[in-house]
Amino acid sequence: MPCLDAKEDLTHLLILRFQQMMSDGVLRPGTKLPSERELAVHFKVDRSTLRPALKVLEMMGVIQQKIGDGSYLNQDASSVLAMPMEFLFLLDGTSIEELTELRLLIEPALAARAAERVTSDDIALLRQSIKELESSKQDRVKLIASDLLFHRAIFEASGNRLTGRLFHTIHRAMLNMMMTSQLVDLEHTVSFHKPICAAIEQCNPALASKLMAAHLKDAARLLDQIRRQEKERDLRQHFTTAKSGLVKKGNSARRLMSPVLFAKKNSIRL
Amino acid sequence: MPCLDAKEDLTHLLILRFQQMMSDGVLRPGTKLPSERELAVHFKVDRSTLRPALKVLEMMGVIQQKIGDGSYLNQDASSVLAMPMEFLFLLDGTSIEELTELRLLIEPALAARAAERVTSDDIALLRQSIKELESSKQDRVKLIASDLLFHRAIFEASGNRLTGRLFHTIHRAMLNMMMTSQLVDLEHTVSFHKPICAAIEQCNPALASKLMAAHLKDAARLLDQIRRQEKERDLRQHFTTAKSGLVKKGNSARRLMSPVLFAKKNSIRL
DNA sequence: GTGCTTTATTGGTATTACCTAATGTGCTGC
C-alpha cells in the first residue's frame, strides 16, 4: 500500500483508520460515534491511548465531543483549517504582504465569478452582511464578523466550496491576528463593500473584480500603516521604559503566560 | 480579550497557551521543549492531560516528538496543512472539479510570476524535477514525488511562501487521493512539464501561464476519464458479485478495517 | 582517542479511579 506518509505511533494509526472509515463511508457526516470506551475495545487500545487521537480530530474540527452525550462526526469541514492556519502563520512568520498578495491573486477573480453566477439568496446574504456591518457600531467583534460574512457571501456566490473554505479561513485568521488593532473602520469598510455588492447584483464581473482588488489594496495599505505606527510606539516604549531588549509584540495580546518558566540546559530559555 | 473562538476544555486551553508562547517569541522554531513531565508541572495539569494537547500539535505538524529524546518545535509549517486538508476533502466530499477549478484559478498566475522572478536556483530545481520524473520509470511513488517537486519549484519561484504551502498541500492531497489509479503517465507528464519549464527559463510569463493552464486542464480531463472508467467497473462488479449494495470505493484502498464492527442503537451501524 | 556498554531520561501505553455534565427513566403529585 504505497503512501506518501509513514509513521507508526498508535495515535497516528488510529487517525488513519478513522480516515479510512470515513472514505469508506462507514462514518458519515453527522453520525454519532461509539463511546470512547467501546472504541478503545474495538481498536484494541486503552482509552488513554485512544483519547489523544480523538482529541486531534476534535481540535481539527472533524468531530465534536460532548460530555455526558458522546462524539459526533461534524457535518462539514467549515472549521477544519482554522487552527492549522493559525499555526502556519506562526511557524512561517507569514507576513501581511504575503497574505494580501494571495488574496489579490484570487479574490477579485472570485468576485467576478460571483457576479456571473449570483443567485437571489446570495444577494440577500450580501445585503444582510452590509446591514449588520452598519449596525455594529463600535462592537469590534460584531464588526469583524460582518466583514467575514460579506466575503463569505461572495465565496459562496462564486460557487466553489473549497475555495470558499480556504479563503474564509485565511481571512478569519488574518482578522484574528489584527483583532487588537483599532484598524477596522466602519464607514470605510462599508464604503468599499457597498459598490462591490452592487456590481455583483448587476452581474458586472469586470467591475466586481476591479472593486474587490481596490478594496484589498486599501486594506493592505491600512494594515501596513497601522503596523508602522505600532513599531514606532514600541520603539518609544523601548527607550522610555529602559527595560532590557526583550522581544515584544506591539499590542497587549500576551496572556496566560507566567514570564519566567523553563530554564534548562539546552531547552528553551528566556 | 476578545476572541472569535471560545471553548474551555484543558486541551484547548493548553494549545492556546502554546500558541501564545509562540507568538510571544518564547518558543521559536527548532527549540527543544521541556519534557512532558516538566511541562505538566508548569501547566499544573497531569501528564495524561497534557499529552493529548501535545499530540494535537504533533499531528498538525507543529512539533515533533521523539521517544527517548524529547519534543522539538518544527522549523517551518511545511506539513501543517497536510492532514487537515485530507479531512477537509473527506468531510466536504470535495470534487475533482472544485480542485481543478481552484488550481486553474491560481496556478497559471503563479507560473507567470515565476517566469518574472525566477532565479538560477529555481531553474536548477525545475530541471532536477524533470530529470527525476524521467528517471522514475514505473515507480509510481517516485513519479508522484517528482510531479510534486516540479510544481513546488514553481511555487517557490513565484516568491510567495504562503501560496506555495497552500497549493503544495492541495496538490499533494490530490495525488494522495489518486495514488491507486494508474493515471500518472510518464511521457505525458513530461511533455507538459518541459515546455512550462522552458517558458519560465525564458522569462515569458504569458506563455508560462498559458501552458500551465493547458497542463491542468489536461490533468483534469484525464482524472475525469479515469473516474468514469472506475465507476463503470464498479457497476459491473456490483452486478457480477451479487453482493448487497454496500458503498464501495473503486480501488482497493480499504485496509485496517474489520468489516463488521459497531452495532449499537442510535450510533453508527453498517 | 575510539568504540562499546551502561544508565538516566523521554515519549508511549496500560490500568484504575473519580469528577462533571447530559440523558433518560420512573416515580410522584396534580
Add this chain to the structure above:
DNA sequence: GCAGCACATTAGGTAATACCAATAAAGCAC
C-alpha cells in the same frame, strides 16, 4: 392521564501510577 421533578446511567474530562521502548549521554575498556 399528564406534567414535573429526582435519580441512576452513561458520556467525556482529569488525575495518579506503573511500566515499556527507544534514545542519547555518560562512563568505561581498549
